Amino acid sequence: MCHHCDYKSLLEQSGLGASENRLSVLEVIGNNSYPLSAGDIFKTVERHSAINRVTVYRILDVLVDHGIVDRISTGGRAFYYGLAPNSHHQPHSHFYCKHCGQMDCLNPESLSVDANLLKKTFPGRIDKVEVRVDGICKNCIK
């Protein structure tokens, strides 16, 4: 849940029209405390307003392209989506439970990554360093 982000201006600052659908998708993502799959997002938006599944995919693409939302890989075969790091959200890694498929955001302090050396020596463009922890969550472990 983000109380700091103004979704409408997040869109407008990127030159994107703040359509009803885009706002709904972004709110679902931003109001959730962990990343969601496109299917989850579709089902949630759909409960309140009519929307097509393809529209959700297209909105997710445009939000990812504009750096508003992060596309996060899982140990499964669907991507999950969460707010991209910004002034209110520092970068952090995620935990993926391979039993129930739930993702959790991990405390940035609990896991540290140092990519400085790589960034200096890598002969290509680096856009993102994604860290994902896979295992079984505390609910499923019982």
Place this chain on the structure above:
Amino acid sequence: MCHHCDYKSLLEQSGLGASENRLSVLEVIGNNSYPLSAGDIFKTVERHSAINRVTVYRILDVLVDHGIVDRISTGGRAFYYGLAPNSHHQPHSHFYCKHCGQMDCLNPESLSVDANLLKKTFPGRIDKVEVRVDGICKNCIK
């Protein structure tokens, strides 16, 4: 390319029958210097011996389940497969080029991850910490 691994005994040590197909799949993965997709592996094995695509998927599953092979997520929608860390291969992270889809293995020293604090405090089971760097490779950047 791994000159140290004896694929046949890797299989047998895990209690897996060393069938022709399993050996072929494991050799293709082990002899390659970067991770490959199931489709790549299928096409490569197929050139020398007849094999069904589904068999490749099933062999990959069994190799991953037994910790012989690592299933590696990409920024795209297919998994890639590489030899799992063992006495001859230390754990390392990977680079994924979102233009050509090629993965590279990164030097373990170029990127350091410290998951000790997480492992102490996380209320679940941690099986794997995957680090993936996304961007554009030196060939595609031109």
Place this chain on the structure above:
DNA sequence: AATTTTAATGCAAATTTTTTGCATTAAAAG
């Protein structure tokens, strides 16, 4: 060696997730 049991494979079809093409509607610009 013949028989029974288990493991591995093939093939067809289904599933899941994502993408594309094209028509329609809504919004913005002129």
Place this chain on the structure above:
DNA sequence: CTTTTAATGCAAAAAATTTGCATTAAAATT
């Protein structure tokens, strides 16, 4: 008000993976 552009919907396709079931090969028993 008209023209242009952006957003959406719907149907279909594509890509990756999974499932069910039959067949074959290998291993274990008798």
